[in-house]
Amino acid sequence: MSQSPLLEVEDLSVSFPGRGGITRAVRNATFSLGRERLGIVGESGSGKSTAGRALLGLVPPPGIVTAKRMSFAGLDLISLRDVDWQALRGRRISMVMQDPKYSLNPVIKIGDQVQEAYRLHHRSTSEEARRRALAMLDAVKIRDPDLVYHFYPHQLSGGMGQRAMIAMMLIAEPDLLIADEPTSALDVTVQNQVLRILDDLVTDRGMGLIFISHNLTIVSSFCDRVLVMYGGRIVEECQANALQAAKHPYTRALLKAAPSLDHPLTELAVVKRNPEWLL
Amino acid sequence: MIEVNDLSVTFRHAGHIIPAVRGVSFAVAEGETFGVVGESGSGKSTILKAIAGLVKADAPSLKINGQSLGLTRSKADRYLMQFVFQDPYGSLHPRQTVDDILREPLLIHGVADAAEKVTVALGDVGLLPLHRFRYPHQLSGGQRQRVAIARALILRPRILLLDEPTSALDVSVQAEILNLISRLRRSYQLTSILVSHDLGVVAHLCSRIAIMQSGRLVEVLDVDSLRRGRAKQAYSLELLSASRGFSRSPS
Numbered sequence: 001m002s003q004s005p006l007l008e009v010e011d012l013s014v015s016f017p018g019r020g021g022i023t024r025a026v027r028n029a030t031f032s033l034g035r036e037r038l039g040i041v042g043e044s045g046s047g048k049s050t051a052g053r054a055l056l057g058l059v060p061p062p063g064i065v066t067a068k069r070m071s072f073a074g075l076d077l078i079s080l081r082d083v084d085w086q087a088l089r090g091r092r093i094s095m096v097m098q099d100p101k102y103s104l105n106p107v108i109k110i111g112d113q114v115q116e117a118y119r120l121h122h123r124s125t126s127e128e129a130r131r132r133a134l135a136m137l138d139a140v141k142i143r144d145p146d147l148v149y150h151f152y153p154h155q156l157s158g159g160m161g162q163r164a165m166i167a168m169m170l171i172a173e174p175d176l177l178i179a180d181e182p183t184s185a186l187d188v189t190v191q192n193q194v195l196r197i198l199d200d201l202v203t204d205r206g207m208g209l210i211f212i213s214h215n216l217t218i219v220s221s222f223c224d225r226v227l228v229m230y231g232g233r234i235v236e237e238c239q240a241n242a243l244q245a246a247k248h249p250y251t252r253a254l255l256k257a258a259p260s261l262d263h264p265l266t267e268l269a270v271v272k273r274n275p276e277w278l279l
Numbered sequence: 280m281i282e283v284n285d286l287s288v289t290f291r292h293a294g295h296i297i298p299a300v301r302g303v304s305f306a307v308a309e310g311e312t313f314g315v316v317g318e319s320g321s322g323k324s325t326i327l328k329a330i331a332g333l334v335k336a337d338a339p340s341l342k343i344n345g346q347s348l349g350l351t352r353s354k355a356d357r358y359l360m361q362f363v364f365q366d367p368y369g370s371l372h373p374r375q376t377v378d379d380i381l382r383e384p385l386l387i388h389g390v391a392d393a394a395e396k397v398t399v400a401l402g403d404v405g406l407l408p409l410h411r412f413r414y415p416h417q418l419s420g421g422q423r424q425r426v427a428i429a430r431a432l433i434l435r436p437r438i439l440l441l442d443e444p445t446s447a448l449d450v451s452v453q454a455e456i457l458n459l460i461s462r463l464r465r466s467y468q469l470t471s472i473l474v475s476h477d478l479g480v481v482a483h484l485c486s487r488i489a490i491m492q493s494g495r496l497v498e499v500l501d502v503d504s505l506r507r508g509r510a511k512q513a514y515s516l517e518l519l520s521a522s523r524g525f526s527r528s529p530s
Contacts (some may be wrong), residue, residue, distance in 0.1 A: 188518065189521045192521050192525055199527070216450075254451065259483035261478060261505070261523070264482070268454035269454065271451035
């Protein structure tokens with residue numbers, strides 16, 4: 001598919017004015033996304049989550065978002081009014097958050113939360129919505145959808161909760177899914193199961209995926225392309241499988257700082273930060 | 280140095296009986312760093328807490344230097360072994376300065392020359408004199424974990440128990456803390472047990488590694504076998520392959 005990209009972002013900046021001056025969380029980020037898996041990696045405070053939120057119009061006040069261009073499937077996101085955002089969010093662009101414990105409503109049954117996401121965007125009977133919710137729970141490999149439909153979030157494990165979240169985000173069949181550290185709260189073996197589900201759904205439905213993570217191992221093995229962020233800037237862009245050959249000194253330092261199973265070291269490399277990286 | 284023999288820990292909560300650790304045995308030689316890995320709920324942290332006496336084992340099952348210890352720890356036992364916790368935000372008192380935090384263990388154990396010892400401890404973990412009268416909220420996560428390590432080492436314990444000491448930290452900060460731990464255990468000849476869910480971290484610091492699953496010890500591997508993926512048990516192999524990242528071909 002070589003049509004025009006799904007998402008084009010040029011010179012995106014997000015700043016937060018505060019008592020100590022302006023904090024520039026994202027600085028002049030430029031990137032585009034097709035129907036592919038794009039990873040955004042960086043350490044805490046690098047602006048990766050804020051960039052993801054800006055794409056959904058979810059930067060909280062007093063944050064200021066500016067961009068030369070921010071278009072999604074031909075739609076100009078910069079001039080969008082609140083009502084237009086409502087129609088877009090959840091329906092065409094969705095977001096999966098890090099921790100199912102805090103993102104699911106604790107007093108509503110799982111199935112009802114999933115079908116609510118469908119009925120918000122599609123006119124349908126309650127029977128139709130219920131059937132779709134069950135099918136979606138099945139699609140995220142929840143073993144007994146009829147049973148889990150009536151569970152409350154506290155009755156689910158972390159991995160199951162995260163699957164329910166993914167079901168809720170995908171039931172409206174968005175074109176773009178932003179996943180912000182979707183597997184960081186999960187154990188490694190469960191993490192890979194959830195990634196496999198995401199992977200299949202993205203491939204089958206031809207969605208674009210932005211995968212935000214601090215974990216270089218996961219991003220390089222899961223995504224097609226990777227953006228590396230540091231101090232609000234995109235310092236490197238490369239193919240995911242070529243991440244090991246990254247050129248920017250920050251990316252290189254980050255790769256060397258992580259203890260690896262394959263390359264024993266007596267002393268880990270420490271990241272020496274260079275103020276020029278922010279210029 | 281440390282012998283754990285048939286350790287079981289059972290929690291009772293609102294009529295439920297939860298066997299957190301079931302019949303775990305291992306020994307740690309003097310100067311060795313022993314690793315314990317496993318997923319959440321596997322009982323790895325509970326082992327550490329039972330050794331430190333922070334939770335009660337079902338029966339006495341610990342020997343230190345050949346001497347059997349009971350279910351609770353005496354003041355002398357606590358002088359011998361110290362603990363570093365996972366969360367550098369939760370493990371430091373928010374209303375105490377770094378100086379207060381580091382003096383506390385000295386005060387409890389009646390150690391003299393506190394001021395001087397605090398100065399040395401700060402230097403040991405790479406903190407500057409300017410950090411001494413700061414409060415925890417004025418420090419970064421990495422700096423706080425340095426304070427927690429300084430607090431554990433200020434009594435010069437023989438045994439250091441590390442519960443996920445770097446899992447709340449960024450990779451670059453983790454590298455600094457791991458380097459610090461490996462330098463300090465050499466200079467103070469520490470015997471330590473490191474609990475972590477990160478196989479890379481455990482392989483970096485430990486010579487032998489126990490793999491835990493649902494409260495049981497699955498197997499103990501030396502670091503070389505762990506790196507080469509030479510495990511005997513199916514669960515260990517699954518854990519090893521999962522931590523190498525995502526793979527599109529179904530395993």
